[in-house]
Amino acid sequence: MSNAPLELTPPNLQPQPGAPDNWRRFFSFSTDHKVIGIQYIVLAFIFFLFGGLLAMVMRGELITPDSDLVDRTVYNGLFTMHGTIMLFMWTFPMLNGLANYLVPLMIGARDMAFPRLNAAAFWLVPVFGVILIASFFVPGGPSQSGWWAYPPVSLQNPTGNLINGQSLWLLAVALSGISSIMGAVNIVTTIFRMRAPGMGWFKMPAFCWTVLSAQIIQLFGLPALTAGAVMLLLDLTVGTSFFEPSRGGDPVLYQHFFWFYSHPAVYVIILPIFGVFSEVFPVYARKPLFGYKVVAVSSLIITGLSGIVWVHHMFASGTPGWMRMLFMFSTMAISVPTGIKVFAWVATIWGGKLRLTTGMLFGLGGLSMFLFAGITGIMLASAPFDIHVNNTYFVVGHFHYVINGAVVMGFYAAIYHWFPKMTGRLYYEGLGKLHFALTFIGLNLNFLPMHPLGLQGMPRRVASYDPEFAFWNVLASLGAFLLGVSTLPFILNMISSWVRGEEAKDNPWRAIGLEWLVASPPPHENFEQIPVILSAPYGYGSDEPLTANDPTKELASELSES
Amino acid sequence: MSSANLDPTLETQTVSSTAHAEEDHRMFGFIVFLLSESIIFISFFVGYTVYKTSVTDWLPAGVEGLEVHDPLINTIVLVSSSFVIYFAERFLHRDNLWGFRALWLLTMAMGSYFLYGQAVEWMSLSFGFKSGVFGGTFYLLTGFHGLHVLTGVLLQGIMLSRSFIPNNYSGGEFGVAATSLFWHFVDVIWIVLFLLIYVWQ
Numbered sequence: 001m002s003n004a005p006l007e008l009t010p011p012n013l014q015p016q017p018g019a020p021d022n023w024r025r026f027f028s029f030s031t032d033h034k035v036i037g038i039q040y041i042v043l044a045f046i047f048f049l050f051g052g053l054l055a056m057v058m059r060g061e062l063i064t065p066d067s068d069l070v071d072r073t074v075y076n077g078l079f080t081m082h083g084t085i086m087l088f089m090w091t092f093p094m095l096n097g098l099a100n101y102l103v104p105l106m107i108g109a110r111d112m113a114f115p116r117l118n119a120a121a122f123w124l125v126p127v128f129g130v131i132l133i134a135s136f137f138v139p140g141g142p143s144q145s146g147w148w149a150y151p152p153v154s155l156q157n158p159t160g161n162l163i164n165g166q167s168l169w170l171l172a173v174a175l176s177g178i179s180s181i182m183g184a185v186n187i188v189t190t191i192f193r194m195r196a197p198g199m200g201w202f203k204m205p206a207f208c209w210t211v212l213s214a215q216i217i218q219l220f221g222l223p224a225l226t227a228g229a230v231m232l233l234l235d236l237t238v239g240t241s242f243f244e245p246s247r248g249g250d251p252v253l254y255q256h257f258f259w260f261y262s263h264p265a266v267y268v269i270i271l272p273i274f275g276v277f278s279e280v281f282p283v284y285a286r287k288p289l290f291g292y293k294v295v296a297v298s299s300l301i302i303t304g305l306s307g308i309v310w311v312h313h314m315f316a317s318g319t320p321g322w323m324r325m326l327f328m329f330s331t332m333a334i335s336v337p338t339g340i341k342v343f344a345w346v347a348t349i350w351g352g353k354l355r356l357t358t359g360m361l362f363g364l365g366g367l368s369m370f371l372f373a374g375i376t377g378i379m380l381a382s383a384p385f386d387i388h389v390n391n392t393y394f395v396v397g398h399f400h401y402v403i404n405g406a407v408v409m410g411f412y413a414a415i416y417h418w419f420p421k422m423t424g425r426l427y428y429e430g431l432g433k434l435h436f437a438l439t440f441i442g443l444n445l446n447f448l449p450m451h452p453l454g455l456q457g458m459p460r461r462v463a464s465y466d467p468e469f470a471f472w473n474v475l476a477s478l479g480a481f482l483l484g485v486s487t488l489p490f491i492l493n494m495i496s497s498w499v500r501g502e503e504a505k506d507n508p509w510r511a512i513g514l515e516w517l518v519a520s521p522p523p524h525e526n527f528e529q530i531p532v533i534l535s536a537p538y539g540y541g542s543d544e545p546l547t548a549n550d551p552t553k554e555l556a557s558e559l560s561e562s
Numbered sequence: 563m564s565s566a567n568l569d570p571t572l573e574t575q576t577v578s579s580t581a582h583a584e585e586d587h588r589m590f591g592f593i594v595f596l597l598s599e600s601i602i603f604i605s606f607f608v609g610y611t612v613y614k615t616s617v618t619d620w621l622p623a624g625v626e627g628l629e630v631h632d633p634l635i636n637t638i639v640l641v642s643s644s645f646v647i648y649f650a651e652r653f654l655h656r657d658n659l660w661g662f663r664a665l666w667l668l669t670m671a672m673g674s675y676f677l678y679g680q681a682v683e684w685m686s687l688s689f690g691f692k693s694g695v696f697g698g699t700f701y702l703l704t705g706f707h708g709l710h711v712l713t714g715v716l717l718q719g720i721m722l723s724r725s726f727i728p729n730n731y732s733g734g735e736f737g738v739a740a741t742s743l744f745w746h747f748v749d750v751i752w753i754v755l756f757l758l759i760y761v762w763q
Binding site: 113114181184185186188189192193194219220221222223224226227228230231234238239240241242247248249250253257260 | 697
């Protein structure tokens with residue numbers, strides 16, 4: 001009987017980490033949520049490197065006031081593709097990868113609700129990635145209208161070809177939307193229907209709450225962008241006049257369609273990172289998540305409010321005064337649930353026994369960057385201030401602090417935290433800390449100078465500028481190159497640790513949570529027996545057991561004694 | 563020995579429970595998808611309303627308005643087909659396969675008649691999709707809805723042919739229930755669309 005558990009594990013389903021047949025799975029149409037999760041993350045990271053390369057060319061152009069490195073039209077294509085790649089091919093797939101990997105493990109499910117749909121949604125990502133990058137090679141080059149694709153700029157078609165940069169852009173974004181909706185249906189169904197017995201809503205990890213909130217935004221927001229994109233595509237190809245002002249169309253309506261989705265999309269991106277913070281801080285501070293229920297519910301409040309703030313992107317689009325007031329108010333209101341979360345994380349860390357592993361460092365770094373981005377965010381929410389800095393580098397600085405500062409740092413925190421679970425290996429702390437230092441310095445050097453630049457009035461999306469802006473631009477460019485260099489120790493660390501790293505135990509961080517009860521990497525179908533859940537996974541320092549058969553109870557009580 | 567006995571039983575239990583679980587979730591997932599899909603239509607409706615209330619030269623030159631008589635007949639046919647498909651599903655639940663097939667075929671016929679009527683109307687119109695925002699939104703809304711009707715009829719065709727596989731539909735089946743729900747969805751969308759485009763002129 002003693003070897004019964006071993007025999008229950010089906011043979012051949014779990015090859016040794018690093019073994020050759022382990023690699024092959026990641027290039028197959030696998031329906032295992034863990035394989036798909038890693039496929040998403042690795043592919044998205046490759047696109048991240050490519051998008052970052054485009055940004056470094058742009059910063060190379062901006063290191064001198066004149067337009068000298070690349071042609072102006074190339075520069076337009078660069079910022080359009082940089083934004084599009086970073087949003088549609090890096091953040092969304094990367095976060096879908098984290099959700100794919102972690103949600104079934106965290107809620108005690110064997111897989112996602114629809115494994116084949118899951119795989120199909122993933123394999124759309126390389127398809128639309130290739131389509132988007134192919135637009136570099138069509139006559140006229142890629143779309144130059146920015147990632148917003150505002151008409152009438154996006155309706156200009158100088159080459160007159162049906163296949164042009166803009167139509168390929170629209171096709172790629174449409175496929176990305178289909179993939180995201182498939183993912184969202186899958187994740188929402190999984191969270192609603194497949195939680196382990198005993199896992200009520202308020203026993204679910206905060207990460208799952210944030211993923212659920214984010215995917216609900218995809219479900220109600222993306223169709224609005226789809227509607228706008230279909231109309232834009234018809235204008236561009238068959239000659240309707242929905243957004244063509246010279247023929248009675250209304251270009252501002254496109255802006256409404258676009259931002260009705262694309263502002264909430266920011267919450268799609270940041271909410272799962274809030275979830276990562278909520279999971280990482282309790283582990284390394286050895287304290288329960290402060291105000292767990294409030295943190296959980298505030299995610300849904302953010303989802304609700306995110307649907308009624310979009311016009312703050314359009315304060316300068318001839319918006320009537322009552323609309324400005326209304327959306328200024330709603331935008332400021334959304335900082336309340338967000339502030340609650342920040343408060344809860346600080347209270348979680350406060351007085352804890354901090355262990356500054358690389359994962360924790362990135363978590364703390366991401367939190368402080370988010371706080372800064374939140375402060376400039378409230379400034380921008382105010383209509384008079386927003387009109388003053390509209391379309392300047394202040395806005396660019398603000399959202400890069402959100403997306404690079406908080407989201408990318410949060411992504412690194414998640415990767416370092418769950419790397420031992422995903423691979424069964426430990427990463428090298430020294431390289432990790434070097435990576436953190438380079439990233440933290442690089443991104444602040446890159447994005448902090450954009451704020452004074454914006455306040456002085458330097459517009460965004462220009463390839464040349466007045467020499468008075470040179471000082472801050474040189475700093476920003478140096479920061480961008482440093483940020484590029486910072487990915488090297490990360491890549492080195494990930495590859496070498498995965499191949500040769502020290503073997504990780506099931507629970508190297510002594511964390512509480514269902515994903516830490518299974519082997520590293522988790523076996524096929526995750527759990528031998530689906531556990532029965534007794535409490536939320538934040539019982540640090542208390543006697544509260546996590547599951548009915550309860551291996552963490554000893555862990556919890558051991559901690560309370562120590 | 564006991565572990566050897568335990569092994570296959572547990573495995574079959576696991577397999578059957580996952581297979582069964584997937585059955586259960588499909589309808590939930592499909593409803594989530596339909597809710598999301600409805601937002602595309604709502605966006606088009608909102609866009610239509612904004613254009614209708616703000617564009618100065620709404621009707622293109624020479625266009626008086628839309629004829630309501632024939633579209634109303636079309637509407638009645640489509641809305642009635644929702645009741646027919648409901649009774650078809652009830653026949654299936656009572657294991658009356660021929661009753662199901664007959665009413666299911668009637669639903670398909672009514673859906674096809676709707677598409678035919680739509681095509682006839684499109685042919686008779688004096689404006690095209692390039693005739694200003696009015697023409698664009700008219701063809702966009704009716705065309706996008708028509709695509710959904712066509713999808714529904716095709717799905718019904720698949721379900722009908724699958725009913726000839728022996729024992730396939732004993733005791734109801736997800737595909738039939740989902741197709742039927744999709745059909746009701748397409749119907750409700752049409753009622754809103756009819757009110758917006760034809761009644762509110």
